[in-house]
Amino acid sequence: MITRRDPKAEQQVRGVSTPMRSRIICDTVTSDRMAGIDAFYTPAKLARRLIEFLPDTFSGTLLDPAAGAGSLLRAASDRFGDRVELVGIDINRRAIEELRRAEPSWSLSVGDTLSEPSRRATRAWRRARLSVGAVVMNPPFSTRGQAGRVFELDGFTFKVAPSLEFLLTTIRELHPTHGFLAILPEGALTSDRYGALWSALRRSFDVRVCKVDDSSYFPGARVSVVLVHMERRVSNPFPRERDAIAEWALHEPSMTDCRCVEIIRGRVPVFRVPNLKFESNAVPFLHTTSLRAPLSNESRYAPKSLADVAPFLLLSRVGRWSAPVEVDGGEYVLSDCLYALRTPDGSALPILARALEENADSFASAYRGTGAKHITLGALCSRLVEIGWSPTVRKAGSPTSASCDGSCGSISAGRKSTNLVQGTLTSRRALII
Structure with missing residues (x-):
């Protein structure tokens, strides 16, 4: 989502000095504790809809690289119980400390997912790189003052918004057995500027998209979002759908x-x-x-x-x-x-x-x-x-x-x-x- 810079939270990121993306999380702890930030929560109903992409038999490690208040992890816990190991990363130390008190069994780390030194220094990321069943996320849709970053994928160079940068960062380094599940702004899929990017991704992934018809999920911000599930194509016996x-x-x-x-x-x-x-x-x-x-x-x-x-x-x-x-x-x-x-x-x-x-x-x-x-x-x-x-x-x-x-x-x-x-x-x- 859209955020302001939070200098205090910026100082809390370990091992890296980067411009603050305090909504590198998409849901935060409480509005009064994050008063300086335009924060939009991940509603429980929307979190449950995203987790529904996973099969009933799912088990193993589940990572949220923008954990925030833990809505997605909590939805997975409610559905799968002790069969899942829940792992989360967030740039905001207060959010992680709050989650640790509420969910002591979860493995949570403070880190900036979009910074390679920072994410690789976290226990949660190292755990996910060894083995992860699924990656779930509701990344920030935009950050004030940033027009997008250049990202390279399979020989192509793209300038992408934060939501896609989160997705591409995890795709590049992680190999979940049940894929990547994300809540994205609709424009991240429908914009002409990203047509080449999605064509490249579809060559390696089966992509399922579910349009969310209700644009009022996030109080105070009317945005159109889509739910995306991406699984790497090991062997595809069926011809890929034509673009x-x-x-x-x-x-x-x-x-x-x-x-x-x-x-x-x-x-x-x-x-x-x-x-x-x-x-x-x-x-x-x-x-x-x-x-x-x-x-x-x-x-x-x-x-x-x-x-x-x-x-x-x-x-x-x-x-x-x-x-x-x-x-x-x-x-x-x-x-x-x-x-x-x-x-x-x-x-x-x-x-x-x-x-x-x-x-x-x-x-x-x-x-x-x-x-x-x-x-x-x-x-x-x-x-x-x-x-x-x-x-x-x-x-x-x-x-x-x-x-x-x-x-x-x-x-x-x-x-x-x-x-x-x-x-x-x-x-x-x-x-x-």
Whole structure:
């Protein structure tokens, strides 16, 4: 979760001097004892749901590398009793001392899981490296002042948020017989930036994901979370499921008319518009408010050099699904909260608009995210292909207009080519120009 720095707790970490991640735990002792920290507890109900991934016959050592108040360990104890040895690590000494008094039979250590010297100095980590049945965690979703850390995995380099850094750290060093179980922000799985990472992980792990529909588990913070269970694939007699993006590329439309559509993702944040400099070459600036009011009411303008050429359909990228708005013609600068969908010469826009409205439920379900809901480029491409369109992603502000190159499956279409680039399958169906 989100935290402030706690200098006192920072001094309590043994053997390492690091910036404090006092919510390198995800549940804390009590709100009054951690008053300087934005702490969100792991609810017992959510902890029990995560532990349900384990089989009834589970036994052995169970590690929580961000133990906090011990919600996950306690849920495992309630279910398995004396059959499990419970082991926990936490960066906060007070949290560990409280747990030791409450649960003297548990093996608990003070340490920073994200620091190699610190975690390897703990008895709990050394115990888990020898033998561990499962690793459970509810890691911090973010830490204030940190934009993410660079992490290397199987030859790839990724910049990841703290929640994924916790998961990857344990994956790299531990080999639990029943896998890794984690509560993660939904964005850690659905964000485009992590697509390549999950493609790499799925090559070595069977990944099960359970969406938590109730976003009010954590009082005071409405976040969307998922439960993830990852087990290393020793031998898999069944063919691995195709990646969703690969399925898009394999789709062959039967229609002969052009169904090419360009996706333009706006790039200008609304708060920057007042500071943009221009003289006479100014065009209207469109934001999500343009979806609810006539375009003639727009009073904000931006430089023509950032404009895109209509006709196109406007879709909200952030928030929730609403019916597309058709813009007949002219030049407009798009907010970074909008998508514009453009077809060759605009003649197919009414057909596209009708197709979007007929499949509104499918598009609405694609708006996801840990905080503000949004639809990613990948999800939008997927939905468009599913209803028979051939999307191309074009950079905002490009001077050219939409055209058909035959990739939509029309009579002149040739076979498409595909390339795997950083874990994302791109094709003439989803080509970034």
